[in-house]
Amino acid sequence: MQDSSTYWKRSRVELRAAGFDPDKTANTSAVVTIAAAYTNAHRCNNRVRSLGDLLIELLGERGGQGLIVGAPAVSDALTQGTPTAGYSLVSRDVVADCFEIGHYAHHGDAMIVISGCDKTGAAALMPLARTNAFGLVLYPGTSSPGKVSFEPFASKGTNITIMDYAEGRAAQETGRISADQLLELERNVMPGSGTCGAMFTANTMSTVAESIGMMLPHGASHPADYDAKSDMHADVRAQARASVEALYRLIEKNIRPRDIMTERAFENAITTVYAMGGSTNMYLHMLAIARQAGVPITIERIQQIGERVPLIANLQPHGPFAMTSLHAIGGVPVVMKELLRNGFLHGDVMTVTGKTLAENLATVPTLDQLPKQDIVFPVGKPIAAPNNHISVLRGNIAPESCVLKLSGKTLDKGEFRGTARVFDSEADTMKAIRAGEIKPGTVIVVRNVGPVGGPGMPEMVMLTIQLQGRGLGEDVALITDGRFSGVSHGILIGHISPEAARGGPIAAVRDGDTIVIDPKNRTLNVALSDDEIARRMKEWRAPDLSTRIRPGSVHDKYVKLVSSAHHGCVV
Ligand code: FES
Numbered sequence: 001m002q003d004s005s006t007y008w009k010r011s012r013v014e015l016r017a018a019g020f021d022p023d024k025t026a027n028t029s030a031v032v033t034i035a036a037a038y039t040n041a042h043r044c045n046n047r048v049r050s051l052g053d054l055l056i057e058l059l060g061e062r063g064g065q066g067l068i069v070g071a072p073a074v075s076d077a078l079t080q081g082t083p084t085a086g087y088s089l090v091s092r093d094v095v096a097d098c099f100e101i102g103h104y105a106h107h108g109d110a111m112i113v114i115s116g117c118d119k120t121g122a123a124a125l126m127p128l129a130r131t132n133a134f135g136l137v138l139y140p141g142t143s144s145p146g147k148v149s150f151e152p153f154a155s156k157g158t159n160i161t162i163m164d165y166a167e168g169r170a171a172q173e174t175g176r177i178s179a180d181q182l183l184e185l186e187r188n189v190m191p192g193s194g195t196c197g198a199m200f201t202a203n204t205m206s207t208v209a210e211s212i213g214m215m216l217p218h219g220a221s222h223p224a225d226y227d228a229k230s231d232m233h234a235d236v237r238a239q240a241r242a243s244v245e246a247l248y249r250l251i252e253k254n255i256r257p258r259d260i261m262t263e264r265a266f267e268n269a270i271t272t273v274y275a276m277g278g279s280t281n282m283y284l285h286m287l288a289i290a291r292q293a294g295v296p297i298t299i300e301r302i303q304q305i306g307e308r309v310p311l312i313a314n315l316q317p318h319g320p321f322a323m324t325s326l327h328a329i330g331g332v333p334v335v336m337k338e339l340l341r342n343g344f345l346h347g348d349v350m351t352v353t354g355k356t357l358a359e360n361l362a363t364v365p366t367l368d369q370l371p372k373q374d375i376v377f378p379v380g381k382p383i384a385a386p387n388n389h390i391s392v393l394r395g396n397i398a399p400e401s402c403v404l405k406l407s408g409k410t411l412d413k414g415e416f417r418g419t420a421r422v423f424d425s426e427a428d429t430m431k432a433i434r435a436g437e438i439k440p441g442t443v444i445v446v447r448n449v450g451p452v453g454g455p456g457m458p459e460m461v462m463l464t465i466q467l468q469g470r471g472l473g474e475d476v477a478l479i480t481d482g483r484f485s486g487v488s489h490g491i492l493i494g495h496i497s498p499e500a501a502r503g504g505p506i507a508a509v510r511d512g513d514t515i516v517i518d519p520k521n522r523t524l525n526v527a528l529s530d531d532e533i534a535r536r537m538k539e540w541r542a543p544d545l546s547t548r549i550r551p552g553s554v555h556d557k558y559v560k561l562v563s564s565a566h567h568g569c570v571v
Pocket of ligand 1: 076077116
């Protein structure tokens, strides 16, 4: 059987016209799709093009030919809180489709996917699992953190991230910091490009890629650069070279993504993300990736795997440290070594090094062997006991499921009981918060912002930032059928399924109802009888989306196909 790339190598007239040497390409050792969601529009993916060019060069040294396949790269930082926020989650599946299309259309033999901002990180693993082409993921890097001279930020040292800037902006609105201090934050928070710099969604997904075995060790945490004007960071360059070498090893040894992305590897990745305090978006993305890999993971199974795992990485948003601080002490392998030693991981799974996880971790120092540090805690003395960071709940307003984010906190009374204040849009909620209408003891309900109602399930991060910036993070809960950014922290419940726009009972909640969040029993309920909920739902009418969704648009297709958050919003 001939390689797929035979068709590309034989297209002599096309190759010549495109600037290739047909005689040379006939002998190319491998045609490698460089799946690159590049844009110069934002810091998260603006190094992807130069990294793609570097890969072409490095593959050339091995006699291979890299072919770039592009895709849109949506930055949540540019869309959150705006009318275009609904393009973010949608882009995950579009990006995966673009990479599949380009790979097959150009007759690729193998694939290196360059990830980046949240959805490109999630989409990185999907085409690898879907096509099962030899391949791996390479991360363009996270943002180097900054530092400022005033509290409450100065004591974090060189660990100031975009989260601090966002919360600083809300704090300035309420006079908690000055305009000059906000300017100092703005000037210092991110010296260069890279993804949001702590355990937010992009780094959650880079951690998934590494811990599932599809990225080389130490590849999930490097800084993208030194500053905005510098070249890419030396660690990124080194990872690119090592990734090309690894790709050829995978081809030689005939190790494909689905040999690596097994059920046990998913269990490892889920365990690592829980231990590191990852983003709630992980639920959606793990379900979507598992579906592509043919692995039968459900949201209940993710909870079962995660609920025995303590929180041991002291990273933002729950802790003070940035991702690059973890990188400096050895990165994700340090966390995985501690987990493996304590029986939380399967050491026998294959990885893109061509070795097992246990073999990869054999030379990684244990916590005892590291110089004193406060970034990774021992499993026996964790930052928080299992089930205090993220977990899956159900209840009479979330009959399928919803996800709770407590960021390592324990609720004082063991539960949060509050009075509902209901909104049907993020914008209306924001107006009420800014007007000072939200008081301690409130449960903000934001609905009709789910996968269909959004459309596109926008992130409610601007609301959670406002609550934090106003000092309400511990006294006000926010529940929604939308989702959260990894930056979000507080008492938060998202992904309520079924969503309001599809007739989920969150649509029945009214101002003044009592809502009870019970993490121990993993329930979210409104204090109403089933009869009363049913009576209210009889009056429910589906929202008219025609004013927001143009016929033939991406969202028009999306709302016809998308599954609920309970199933990962897969299309
Ligand atoms: Fe791109 Fe956070 S907005 S990584």
